Amino acid sequence: MPPDTKKYNIAVAGIGYVGLSNAVLLARRNRVVAVDIVEKKVRMLNGGISPVHDTQAQEFLSSGELDLTATTDAAAAYSNADFIIISTPTNYDSEKNYFDTSSVERVYRQIRLYSKSAAVVIKSTVPIGFTESLQERNNDRNILFSPEFLREGQAVRDNLFPSRIIVGENCNRQRAEAFARLMLEGALGENIPVMIMPSTEAEAVKLFANTYLALRVAFFNELDTYAEMKGLDSRTIIEGIGLDGRIGTHYNNPSFGYGGYCLPKDTKQLVANYCNVPNDIISSIVAANRTRKDYIARKILEQKPGTVGIYRLTMKIDSDNFRHSAILGVLRRLKETGANAVIYEPTLGEDSFWDCRVINDLDEFKRVSDIIVANRMSAELSDVMDKVYSRDLFSRD
Numbered sequence: 046m047p048p049d050t051k052k053y054n055i056a057v058a059g060i061g062y063v064g065l066s067n068a069v070l071l072a073r074r075n076r077v078v079a080v081d082i083v084e085k086k087v088r089m090l091n092g093g094i095s096p097v098h099d100t101q102a103q104e105f106l107s108s109g110e111l112d113l114t115a116t117t118d119a120a121a122a123y124s125n126a127d128f129i130i131i132s133t134p135t136n137y138d139s140e141k142n143y144f145d146t147s148s149v150e151r152v153y154r155q156i157r158l159y160s161k162s163a164a165v166v167i168k169s170t171v172p173i174g175f176t177e178s179l180q181e182r183n184n185d186r187n188i189l190f191s192p193e194f195l196r197e198g199q200a201v202r203d204n205l206f207p208s209r210i211i212v213g214e215n216c217n218r219q220r221a222e223a224f225a226r227l228m229l230e231g232a233l234g235e236n237i238p239v240m241i242m243p244s245t246e247a248e249a250v251k252l253f254a255n256t257y258l259a260l261r262v263a264f265f266n267e268l269d270t271y272a273e274m275k276g277l278d279s280r281t282i283i284e285g286i287g288l289d290g291r292i293g294t295h296y297n298n299p300s301f302g303y304g305g306y307c308l309p310k311d312t313k314q315l316v317a318n319y320c321n322v323p324n325d326i327i328s329s330i331v332a333a334n335r336t337r338k339d340y341i342a343r344k345i346l347e348q349k350p351g352t353v354g355i356y357r358l359t360m361k362i363d364s365d366n367f368r369h370s371a372i373l374g375v376l377r378r379l380k381e382t383g384a385n386a387v388i389y390e391p392t393l394g395e396d397s398f399w400d401c402r403v404i405n406d407l408d409e410f411k412r413v414s415d416i417i418v419a420n421r422m423s424a425e426l427s428d429v430m431d432k433v434y435s436r437d438l439f440s441r442d
């Protein structure tokens with residue numbers, strides 16, 4: 046694509062992992078205003094402090110190289126923008142079988158109060174067909190969907206070196222190319238593939254990609270359950286099958302289950318999208334993840350511990366949040382049997398969590414725990430390995 050030297054005005058709604066990383070990337074060459082309803086995040090960003098834990102984001106913010114400001118004043122931010130990115134939360138409610146896209150719709154309505162012409166780019170994850178339906182309901186073709194593939198903890202890095210840039214656009218290819226070019230120009234990677242496709246296909250790419258990742262996690266976890274129950278060396282088996290180049294040695298480390306903000310809700314959403322579509326695999330992935338956590342909880346209880354120590358609630362060691370982490374699912378199951386649990390989670394800043402004592406002193410935590418349950422291993426547990434229960438075989442995420 047030929048370079049575009051124009052400096053665009055871009056607004057980003059939602060300063061979370063997705064919004065912040067896109068704002069940082071785009072502010073390398075454009076004027077970006079990030080909008081949030083949480084004043085603290087706005088204050089932090091304006092003070093050069095990253096509101097989420099991300100080393101690269103912090104480096105860029107400290108460098109003074111970005112044309113990036115933050116505000117709670119949506120009117121000012123949206124009225125002057127060429128592109129407005131929506132990166133607000135979406136959630137899946139499995140009881141109501143309903144994917145909550147209300148924050149995206151709310152921001153969209155707000156945007157159109159202040160700007161009729163800005164191209165709206167949805168980066169939040171939405172159900173398949175959502176963007177087209179929003180277009181039809183509002184008779185507005187000026188809405189795009191561009192899936193986001195970042196991982197928390199390295200959000201900016203994943204956007205600087207993206208595996209691909211996908212833009213879902215239903216009528217104006219030039220506009221889609223303009224947005225893809227903005228993303229490319231902010232990135233540092235080379236030969237980044239760009240695909241322009243209809244918005245519904247782009248939404249499907251996002252949900253099927255995350256569901257494949259969940260499938261892979263569930264597969265290696267189920268392999269590990271088999272190996273552990275049969276007394277086999279799980280690591281050796283995984284290494285052996287990974288040498289087949291079609292399978293590979295990546296993304297194969299057993300855990301207590303897939304978790305985090307995206308995989309649980311995106312897999313459930315895809316199952317819901319399959320309503321009336323024949324399938325066995327897609328719905329089994331969600332069930333397999335539940336079975337794995339049941340199994341892990343049972344293995345812990347088999348040891349009849351007086352006190353179970355839960356080492357970290359986060360999904361990954363370098364993460365700063367534990368939204369829907371797998372160990373929470375295990376802890377819930379342990380609590381349901383009346384087990385006594387204590388937690389070591391230094392990012393929590395509270396004395397108790399789910400009626401469990403939070404122990405911030407690692408030595409005391411090690412002392413009072415009969416078994417230490419760790420989804421991911423850490424060097425700081427090396428002196429108590431005889432107490433640790435983990436299925437982390439390769440010491441990586």
Ligand SMILES: NC(=O)c1ccc[n+]([C@@H]2O[C@H](COP(=O)([O-])OP(=O)(O)OC[C@H]3O[C@@H](n4cnc5c(N)ncnc54)[C@H](O)[C@@H]3O)[C@@H](O)[C@H]2O)c1
Nearest residue numbers: 059060061062063080081082132133134135169170193197
């Ligand atoms: N976190 C990830 O790894 C990831 C990866 C890919 C896609 N996604 C998707 O991107 C979306 C956002 O994810 P996230 O992790 O960045 O969320 P987040 O919860 O970290 O951040 C969302 C932000 O939006 C703000 N917000 C809510 N309503 C608002 C409004 N009306 N106006 C302005 N700001 C508002 C919130 O205060 C919050 O700061 C979700 O749909 C998620 O599924 C997330």
